[in-house]
Amino acid sequence: xxxxxxxxxxxxxxxxxxxxxxxxxxxxxxxxxxxxxxxxxxxxxxxxxxxxxxxxxxxxxxxxxxxxxxxxxxxxxxxxxxxxxxxxxxxxxxxxxxxxxxxxxxxxxxxxxxxxxxxxxxxxxxxxxxxxxxxxxxxxxxxxxxxxxxxxxxxxxxxxxxxxxxxxxxxxxxxxxxxxxxxxxxxxxxxxxxxxx
Amino acid sequence: xxxxxxxxxxxxxxxxxxxxxxxxxxxxxxxxxxxxxxxxxxxxxxxxxxxxxxxxxxxxxxxxxxxxxxxxxxxxxxxxxxxxxxxxxxxxxxxxxxxxxxxxxxxxxxxxxxxxxxxxxxxxx
Numbered sequence: 380x381x382x383x384x385x386x387x388x389x390x391x392x393x394x395x396x397x398x399x400x401x402x403x404x405x406x407x408x409x410x411x412x413x414x415x416x417x418x419x420x421x422x423x424x425x426x427x428x429x430x431x432x433x434x435x436x437x438x439x440x441x442x443x444x445x446x447x448x449x450x451x452x453x454x455x456x457x458x459x460x461x462x463x464x465x466x467x468x469x470x471x472x473x474x475x476x477x478x479x480x481x482x483x484x485x486x487x488x489x490x491x492x493x494x495x496x497x498x499x500x501x502x503x504x505x506x507x508x509x510x511x512x513x514x515x516x517x518x519x520x521x522x523x524x525x526x527x528x529x530x531x532x533x534x535x536x537x538x539x540x541x542x543x544x545x546x547x548x549x550x551x552x553x554x555x556x557x558x559x560x561x562x563x564x565x566x567x568x569x570x571x572x573x574x575x576x
Numbered sequence: 577x578x579x580x581x582x583x584x585x586x587x588x589x590x591x592x593x594x595x596x597x598x599x600x601x602x603x604x605x606x607x608x609x610x611x612x613x614x615x616x617x618x619x620x621x622x623x624x625x626x627x628x629x630x631x632x633x634x635x636x637x638x639x640x641x642x643x644x645x646x647x648x649x650x651x652x653x654x655x656x657x658x659x660x661x662x663x664x665x666x667x668x669x670x671x672x673x674x675x676x677x678x679x680x681x682x683x684x685x686x687x688x689x690x691x692x693x694x695x696x697x698x699x700x701x
Contacts, residue, residue: 426610451644529651530654533651533658537648544647
């Protein structure tokens with residue numbers, strides 16, 4: 380099966396060329412990064428542990444509100460990995476880069492936060508994720524799709540709200556890349572560097 | 577302990593209810609994530625039954641010391657509020673949630689919940 384993409388964008392996120400995707404948008408220097416690899420799905424305890432690690436590691440780089448967004452997005456991605464990853468390598472990573480262009484650069488005020496997860500999942504779960512990304516991408520405003528998904532959540536097992544929450548509450552551009560049974564999610568947002576660490 | 581409602585908790589998360597006549601107050605503190613969601617689910621079912629039994633007019637949640645909530649918990653709140661919305665008017669009670677303005681995620685998450693049930697939920701703080 381060829382590579383398929385589903386992407387939701389956000390005004391003002393990433394000021395690179397129009398054709399740029401969250402995965403390829405130009406950024407400059409790496410400020411901080413964290414990467415994890417598992418040979419099997421992570422345990423349910425991992426999201427909470429990583430949340431605490433991220434909070435402690437990045438509090439000096441970004442404003443508290445932005446850190447809360449990053450931590451929430453990381454948590455939702457990791458919970459999805461714990462719930463839906465099947466056989467195969469599971470990866471998760473967070474990077475902070477100096478932003479390219481206006482507002483970025485060394486000493487500038489902006490960073491780019493990029494969070495990435497990748498896992499193999501059942502065809503059903505891959506289709507479900509693609510469907511949610513498509514709804515978020517095609518809605519007149521992602522908040523509308525989020526509110527609809529919230530209303531529908533009471534009728535189904537599991538909330539299925541994580542991706543929409545990343546997009547709307549995290550206010551992040553969200554890209555889904557499907558290669559066979561593997562789904563890779565990339566969430567990205569320009570954020571203000573912390574002024575008074 | 578308040579009627580059928582009791583304080584419950586696991587490491588890092590606690591729910592403490594208090595019943596006073598037709599008003600119920602509940603304090604949530606800590607991190608409500610995947611390990612706490614089932615506790616929250618069960619508590620909200622009990623809370624709803626208790627509120628109906630006590631003919632409660634108001635349920636006030638204090639979330640000022642709630643530091644994190646996952647999307648499954650968000651669904652738990654929406655499920656509870658949906659049950660209140662469909663009650664006949666005489667049985668319906670109002671819910672308020674006190675938020676912490678220093679935790680900006682709360683206005684985003686509880687704001688989303690509030691949009692699902694504006695007729696029964698008010699945010700305070």
